[in-house]
Amino acid sequence: MVNEYIKANEQRFLDELFDLLRLPSISADSRYKADVRKTADVVRMRLLEAGADRVELIETKGHPIVFGQKTIDATKPTVLVYGHYDVQPPDPLDLWKSPPFEPTVRDGKIYARGSCDDKGQFYMHIKAFEILMRLKLLNCNVKFMIEGEEEVGSDNLPAFVKQYREHLKADAILISDTALISLEQPSITVGLRGLSYMEVEVTSANRDLHSGVYGGAVANPINVLCQMIAGLHDANGRITIPGFYDQVMTLSDAERQSLNAAPFDLNEYKNELGITEVTGEAGYTTLERTGIRPTLDCNGIWGGYTGEGAKTVLPSKASAKISMRLVPNQTPDQIAELFRQHFIAIAPPTVRVKVTPHHGGFPAVTPTTSKAYQAAEQAFVDVWGKKPIPTRDGGSIPIVALFKNELGLDTVLMGFGLDSDALHSPNESYGIRNFLIGIETIVRFYHHFGKT
Ligand code: BES
Ligand code: MN
Numbered sequence: 482m483v484n485e486y487i488k489a490n491e492q493r494f495l496d497e498l499f500d501l502l503r504l505p506s507i508s509a510d511s512r513y514k515a516d517v518r519k520t521a522d523v524v525r526m527r528l529l530e531a532g533a534d535r536v537e538l539i540e541t542k543g544h545p546i547v548f549g550q551k552t553i554d555a556t557k558p559t560v561l562v563y564g565h566y567d568v569q570p571p572d573p574l575d576l577w578k579s580p581p582f583e584p585t586v587r588d589g590k591i592y593a594r595g596s597c598d599d600k601g602q603f604y605m606h607i608k609a610f611e612i613l614m615r616l617k618l619l620n621c622n623v624k625f626m627i628e629g630e631e632e633v634g635s636d637n638l639p640a641f642v643k644q645y646r647e648h649l650k651a652d653a654i655l656i657s658d659t660a661l662i663s664l665e666q667p668s669i670t671v672g673l674r675g676l677s678y679m680e681v682e683v684t685s686a687n688r689d690l691h692s693g694v695y696g697g698a699v700a701n702p703i704n705v706l707c708q709m710i711a712g713l714h715d716a717n718g719r720i721t722i723p724g725f726y727d728q729v730m731t732l733s734d735a736e737r738q739s740l741n742a743a744p745f746d747l748n749e750y751k752n753e754l755g756i757t758e759v760t761g762e763a764g765y766t767t768l769e770r771t772g773i774r775p776t777l778d779c780n781g782i783w784g785g786y787t788g789e790g791a792k793t794v795l796p797s798k799a800s801a802k803i804s805m806r807l808v809p810n811q812t813p814d815q816i817a818e819l820f821r822q823h824f825i826a827i828a829p830p831t832v833r834v835k836v837t838p839h840h841g842g843f844p845a846v847t848p849t850t851s852k853a854y855q856a857a858e859q860a861f862v863d864v865w866g867k868k869p870i871p872t873r874d875g876g877s878i879p880i881v882a883l884f885k886n887e888l889g890l891d892t893v894l895m896g897f898g899l900d901s902d903a904l905h906s907p908n909e910s911y912g913i914r915n916f917l918i919g920i921e922t923i924v925r926f927y928h929h930f931g932k933t
């Protein structure tokens with residue numbers, strides 16, 4: 482019955498998703514503020530059409546949160562679905578094979594910004610909900626919280642979660658915003674890394690100088706900044722910030738073994754990325770480097786002349802954006818402070834340094850013993866014929882720790898994307914097959930969860 486419904490409505494499901502993908506809901510760029518709100522309105526309307534009783538846009542200091550619910554029986558358990566309707570900026574634009582906000586299907590994949598992260602994924606939940614309503618299969622209560630600031634750090638969420646505690650009361654959180662191992666081997670994410678994001682500025686002279694007249698005698702902030710950044714790792718790929726690893730939880734040999742038992746082909750990984758060698762902290766595998774170890778990366782760097790041709794200039798300033806991915810039990814504020822102190826300490830006396838923390842987020846580990854996890858596992862077994870493997874993903878979803886700490890709720894990270902979907906990159910995509918089988922698996926999740 483469920484399958485027939487999906488088949489009969491497949492084209493409409495996709496058309497509706499495409500309408501969402503056409504809206505440039507770029508939360509980071511204030512020029513798109515109206516489009517972000519329009520997207521929230523469309524999500525609201527789709528939830529109502531699917532059968533929600535009440536859907537509202539809840540205002541925050543930033544972009545609104547879409548909150549909807551369907552109560553069938555107050556004595557039954559409640560699932561709270563979280564997702565985000567905002568997307569990353571699409572640049573660099575010239576690298577897109579088709580325009581980022583004109584969804585285009587090639588080889589069974591939908592190419593568009595947000596197709597996988599997270600519009601295509603949260604929309605599966607709205608369609609699964611529609612199916613449960615139309616086929617009268619819904620056997621528990623459902624709430625939806627689809628926010629518009631995930632890609633900029635969800636700064637207004639802590640206040641929202643505190644204020645709307647009652648609204649958010651639930652028995653389990655369900656999120657599709659992560660990746661599967663592959664379409665052949667399903668997985669459920671049980672770990673996410675945290676984040677500490679910093680911006681640094683190095684200043685030398687009080688103005689740009691002629692690089693011939695002053696070069697060699699006055700510090701070049703770009704040269705200095707590069708040296709400082711390079712020094713943040715040692716020869717073993719370890720981060721040199723004093724105290725950085727102090728709180729890091731070490732895993733037992735058995736835990737590491739099971740993590741490394743997941744199917745992973747290093748050659749395929751390298752080929753897909755066009756690299757000949759991987760890198761990272763000595764003594765750890767690639768899965769461990771992205772799953773259970775903290776990292777530090779420069780995300781952007783600028784200064785001086787970057788226009789066409791050559792300009793001989795010794796710039797006054799140079800800047801960089803640096804992110805650190807955290808693991809249990811590191812805390813974003815503490816790591817930000819360690820970074821700040823260290824970055825100032827290693828600056829030579831020839832320059833002045835400014836360090837500004839941006840957003841952060843706590844790491845999270847979710848249990849495999851919860852009723853919701855068991856229901857998700859069983860749903861995969863039913864639909865995929867295979868037990869999903871628990872995996873640790875390298876990305877961050879700050880609300881997972883917030884739900885746990887503020888509401889005491891465990892999350893199930895039932896994502897259907899693939900690492901090759903190019904999230905945050907040009908030509909982001911989401912497989913139509915992933916979208917449809919995701920809907921089917923989510924419907925099956927409710928079948929098992931509602932029984933408990
Ligand atoms: N959906 C991603 C996180 C993700 C991607 C988790 C792949 C697991 C696998 C999410 O939208 C995201 O990009 N989060 C940001 C964090 C945020 C604080 C800006 C991230 O990880 O950079
Ligand atoms: Mn996401």
Ligand code: MN
Nearest residue numbers: 569598632904
């Ligand atoms: Mn993202």
